[in-house]
Amino acid sequence: MPEWLNLVIRSVVAIVYLFVLTKLIGKRQIRQLTYIEYIVGITIGSIAAFMATDMDGPMYHSLIALTIIGLFPVLMDWLSLKSKTIRNLVEGNATILIKDGKILEDNLKKERLTTEDLLEQLRIKNVFRAADVEFALMEANGEVSVLLKSQNQPVTPQHLELVVSPAEEPQAVIMDGVIMDEPLATIGLNRRWLRTELEKAGVALENVFLGQVDKGGQLYLDLYDDKLQVAQPIEMKLTYATLKKCQADLELFALDTQDKRMKRFYQYDAEKLQGVIDQVRPLLIR
Template sequence: MSDWLHIAVRALSTLVFLFVLTRILGKKQISQLTFFEYVIGITLGDLAGNISTDVESNYWHGIIAILVWVLVPFILETLTLKSKTLRIWFEGRGRVLIKDGKILEDNLKKERYTGDELLEQLRTKSIFRVADVEFAMLESSGDLSVLLKSELQPLTPKHLGMKLVTEKPTQAVMMDGVIQNEPLAAAGRGQGWLLNELEKLGVIKENVFLGQVDTHGELTVDLYDDKLQVPQPTERPALLAMLKKCEADLELYSLTTQDKEAKQMYETSSEQLTKVIQQIGVLLKM
């Protein structure tokens, strides 16, 4: 076998072997790496490169070395799931760098972290004043977790006493002009509804690159023809307008009727509808 073909076969088999082992180790290996996992990744890459290109070396010796470097961390990871002490030993622990707006210089030194590096990490999170930070911790993965002071945190609907609907995952009900039945069913819709919505928008399904149904059951589409303007969903604004019209009609009826019972009924209904509009008005305007 010629050298180039030999290298190609070794490289391909090593690639498949590493892929299988990486799947066994889990997704953590490609997300947040600890120091130990970082070293393992570098070593595995170096071993794979050597046994792929060094035709004079014994291929199976390299495979055995890779297996050792995979089995040891796999066993240790299994053990760390059951022991917090081992987790701290191998993965480390987070360290507080800022508390109550004050930098803890001793902890910075322990992590070999400079003030410039700390400020740089804060700037990546759009924070430019240390005094604005209530709490900041350097995680074992190297990420900096930051909590702003209460008065500087973003305003949420909870602060305003608003109750929002539970968000549901947006479903991709169309892809490349083809209806996706499973996501469509997950969104609680059928093909008849989807085709009817497309007809309202004035588009054909073959021209739809991507179609999504959001939490509120509204369909938005991205077309192959980028020059074609698609109207925005109008169901929620139309519903809000209808509710306000009903509210105005009830007030009008209460003013024009001479019947006391009917007048009281219209006024009560109008007040109840006003409360409903106040509660869901923000949602319908979104």
């Protein structure tokens, strides 16, 4: 067998076998490396490179070594599930960096982090003042988790006691100027509706790079030509404004009329309509 062909075969076998081992070890080999997996990753890469270039030694020796080393993290994962002691030893523990707003310098030294390193990790979490942090810790995978002080946390609808509609994934109904029929059918729409909406926006289908429909049935378009501006949908906001106007008119009628019976009717209707507005507001105002 020619030497170049032997090299090609060894290289292909090494790549295929590494792929099989990686699939066996699991996605965490790529997503989150433990100490053992880091060592194994380096080792099997070296063995695979040696197997591809060593023309004298038998290939199966390298395959056996790859198998043993590749299965080792699988065994350690199984043992980690059975024992917390082994899990702590293999995967490590989280280290508290900031507690009750106070930076723990000793823990920084333990993790070999400088002040600049800590500030950089905070900035990655969109925190630019250490004084805003209540609690921060370094996870076993090296990521820093941050909890802001209560007064520095973003205001949410729950803080304001507002009821908002659940978030749902928008459906991509146009991609690269092509209508996607399956997402359209998923939200109960069809091509006729889509073409009507495009006509309203004054946009040709072939000019649309991406079109998405949210759960409220509004179509959002992104065009190939970034200089062109597409008018944003306002039907929902107009509906909300109309309902508010009707409710205000009912309250005004209740104030203007001298008939006590009609005044009660107007006030009752205004309150009922306000209740409806409160329920649909999360759907109309986003």
